[in-house]
Each structure stands twice: as structure tokens, then as C-alpha cells.
Amino acid sequence: MDRQPGWSVRLKLTLSYAAVIMLSGGMLLAVVWVFLLRYVPAVMRTPTPGSGPHWPAGPDRAALVSAFAPKAAAMLVFLLFFGLVGGWILAGSMLSPLTRITNATRLAANGSLSHRVHLEGRQDEFRELADAFDTMLERLEAHDAEQQRFAANASHELRTPLAITQTLLDVARNDKDGDTGELIDRLRYVNTRAIDLTEALLLLSRANQRAFTRGHVDLSLAAEEATETLLALAEKHGVALETSGDQAPTIGSHALLLQMATNLVHNAIVHNLPEQGTVWVRTSVEPGNVVLTVENTGEKVTPQALSTLTEPFQRGSQRIRTDHAGVGLGLAIVKSIAQAHDGSLTLTPRAAGGLIVTVKLPVAPLDQ
Structure with missing residues (x-):
């Protein structure tokens, strides 16, 4: 966006500081002058002999004005100079962190995302x-x-x-x-x-x-539908499917959450033991979240392989059956769907072999 050139923030702050100092100094001089005028008569009278007690004779108001005005003007000029110079230095010091952030922003806009501000000092707004x-x-x-x-x-x-x-x-x-x-x-x-x-x-x-329409979804029904859809595949691979759990209401896309559950159950079936494998599908509700857990038997998963399973096209040779390689996006899609619904995905290896996959999504509000 093209903008007309204007004053810098530093100059605006400098003028603001100078104006505040000038206003404060002017008000102080005005107060002093008002109090002086209360006790100085316009014309000083000379006391007559025999009169009562009196204050010693002093200068009248005209003499006081001639003595006070030049000094007051000189003081205002000094305050103006002090406010401009001091305000300029103070504004520069205060805005220096903003300058560093601006420079980092320009570098990021030019494609350098590795630069960091790393601002030192104690915690404040900057x-x-x-x-x-x-x-x-x-x-x-x-x-x-x-x-x-x-x-x-x-x-x-x-x-x-x-x-x-x-x-x-x-x-x-x-x-x-x-x-x-x-x-x-x-x-x-x-x-x-x-x-x-x-x-x-x-x-x-x-x-x-996140280009999808949100609605009320029972995650337990999505998990049940996914297991029913893949029941024939489980029988083909000799894998037993066991489902359990309570209603798990959440807000999101039914199609995407069904795809998420289907991918989890599908992975658990095809990456299982050669025979007599088992897949457990459970749903539950905890404070603030609904939980979908898919656990399967299988080969032991190393920590190195576990860290790459949610990366796109990372298949992990220890978990791949020769008759079904897939496209390498199953858990990557699950992770993206969970994150798109403000949820999380956790992978935990089973001690006896296999994997425990846990998806947590925000529970649906009571008024939904």
C-alpha cells in the first residue's frame, strides 16, 4: 500500500516530550507569577512619619515585571531546548527495540526466515x-x-x-x-x-x-462406522477388531473425522502381526476433550521410526506389510485433521510390540 510520507514516531515523541516540558514549565512560572502579584502593589507607597508599623519599602509591580519577564523567557527557551534534545535521545532509546523488530520483519519479507530478533533485557511490551x-x-x-x-x-x-x-x-x-x-x-x-x-x-x-463446514459429530459413531467398513479387511488379514467406549461429542467435519478414524483403523490392521493380530478401538471423554484411542499388536517400533511416522510419505520399513504399502499419507492426514480441529495426535509404542495412537479433540459445548 502506497502511503504519503509523514513524520517519524521518534519526531512525534520528541515534540510531545518538549510540549509537555514547555507546558509544565509555563504553568509553574504562571503559578509563581500569580503568587508574586498577590503581595506586590501596583504602586509602592512611601510611609509617612508617625504612621504605624509597616513593611520595609520594596519594588513595585512594574519593577518586578521588568526583572521577572526576561528570566522567565530565558527559562522557557532553555526548557524548549532541553525538551527537544532530551526527548530526541529518550525517544531513540525507547524505539531502538522497535527498529530491530522492523529490520527483522524486512528480512523475513525478503525470504530470510532464519533471522531472529533476540531482544535482550527484562520483560516489557517490546x-x-x-x-x-x-x-x-x-x-x-x-x-x-x-x-x-x-x-x-x-x-x-x-x-x-x-x-x-x-x-x-x-x-x-x-x-x-x-x-x-x-x-x-x-x-x-x-x-x-x-x-x-x-x-x-x-x-x-x-x-x-481448514476449508470445511463444522457441525456436531459423535466421535464414537465415526469410529464404529470406520471399524464396520474395514471389518472385511481385518478378516482378510486375520486381525480381530474390538471396539468400546462412550459417546464422544465434538465439533468438526463428519467426513474428515470419519476419514481420520478410518485411516487409524486401516493402519492398525495392515501394520499388524502376520496372524492372530488384534486392534482395540476406544473412545472416552475427559475434562475438556474427547479421546479416540486405536491400539494394535505388531512389531516393535523404534523411537527413531516413531518420530517419522506422521511425516508425509514416511512409511517405516518395520511397520509395512509387503501386500499393502499404501501411499504414505495415512498418519500425516490424521495429524492434519486433528490439528485442523484444534486437537492433538500422540503416538506411543507398545512394550509388547505395536502402537498406541491417541487423538484428543475439544469436547462439544453443552449448548451445541
Whole structure:
């Protein structure tokens, strides 16, 4: 936005300080002058012989004015000079933290998110502003790095099915006598995987942007619907599903929360023991939050692998079954949906192997 040039804040503060000092000095001189006038007559009378007691003769009002006015004017000039110089120095000292914050803002606007203000001194308004600005820069830098990582990974993941498709088509063109049915099946599989990946990316973007309509949702019903939908998959993998819990009312998007529960149960099924695995799905209510917990048996998860499971396209080799690799966005989508609903996601490895995933969302107000 183009703005007309104006006075700097430092100059405004300087003039304000000088004006306050001038006003205070003028009022003080006025008070002194008023009190002097009360005891000085306009014309000093000479006492006559034989009169009663009297005060010693002194100067009259005209003489007092001629003596007082030049000194008062000189004092006002001194106060004006002192107010301007002192105000300029004092305003500069007080605004120096703001200058550092402004410089950091310009650097951030030019793309340098690594710069920090790091304002020294005790806590005051400027320190709070600087600390809040540093916190914002840290989050922006982390978000920017995450977006760059995500873009690079997404490009790589989307390029893979396209490259496979290109290879299959080249082979089919060079081999005129090849099995067309097998080629079509492979192309269909690759295309389906590309569609799943694209839909997952769109869902992740939608959750990150919080572009959804909020309404009353019972998280326990969403979890129950997700388990019923995936019951056939659980039977195929030999995994037992156990659900329990109370009503868990919250506010959000039913479609996104259902997708979140579905992803959690799906991950728990496909990343389980080769046989006789179990998945426990529980909902509960605690002060201020509703809780969805999905626990599954499986291989032990190392702390190093645990820290990367919610990153996009991080699959963790120890938790991947050979017959279902997924697109690597399951827990990343869950995390984004939880954060979009002002909630949190916690991953905890089970001592016997497997994972405990806990999602906490704000409980719906009683008047909702």
C-alpha cells in the first residue's frame, strides 16, 4: 500500500516530550507569577512619619515585571531546548527495540526466515512483541521447510506411477505380441494407485487449509462406522477388531473425522502381526476433550521410526506389510485433521510390540 510520507514516531515523541516540558514549565512560572502579584502593589507607597508599623519599602509591580519577564523567557527557551534534545535521545532509546523488530520483519519479507530478533533485557511490551515475533518466525520457517519437503516428496511419489505407466506403454508398443490383458491389469493397478495418492493429497490440503463446514459429530459413531467398513479387511488379514467406549461429542467435519478414524483403523490392521493380530478401538471423554484411542499388536517400533511416522510419505520399513504399502499419507492426514480441529495426535509404542495412537479433540459445548 502506497502511503504519503509523514513524520517519524521518534519526531512525534520528541515534540510531545518538549510540549509537555514547555507546558509544565509555563504553568509553574504562571503559578509563581500569580503568587508574586498577590503581595506586590501596583504602586509602592512611601510611609509617612508617625504612621504605624509597616513593611520595609520594596519594588513595585512594574519593577518586578521588568526583572521577572526576561528570566522567565530565558527559562522557557532553555526548557524548549532541553525538551527537544532530551526527548530526541529518550525517544531513540525507547524505539531502538522497535527498529530491530522492523529490520527483522524486512528480512523475513525478503525470504530470510532464519533471522531472529533476540531482544535482550527484562520483560516489557517490546520484549513480548519481539519474543512473539521470534516464535512466529520459527513456526514460519518450520512450515516452509515442511512445505518444501512435502512438495519434493509429492513430486517424487506422483512421478513414480507415471514413470511406470510410461515404461509399460513403451514395452507394449515394442512387443506387438504381448499379453494385452496383463498390460491392462498392470496399468489399472498403477492408475488406481495414482488416483489414491492424488485424493490423499487433496484431502491433506483440505485439512491443512481448514476449508470445511463444522457441525456436531459423535466421535464414537465415526469410529464404529470406520471399524464396520474395514471389518472385511481385518478378516482378510486375520486381525480381530474390538471396539468400546462412550459417546464422544465434538465439533468438526463428519467426513474428515470419519476419514481420520478410518485411516487409524486401516493402519492398525495392515501394520499388524502376520496372524492372530488384534486392534482395540476406544473412545472416552475427559475434562475438556474427547479421546479416540486405536491400539494394535505388531512389531516393535523404534523411537527413531516413531518420530517419522506422521511425516508425509514416511512409511517405516518395520511397520509395512509387503501386500499393502499404501501411499504414505495415512498418519500425516490424521495429524492434519486433528490439528485442523484444534486437537492433538500422540503416538506411543507398545512394550509388547505395536502402537498406541491417541487423538484428543475439544469436547462439544453443552449448548451445541
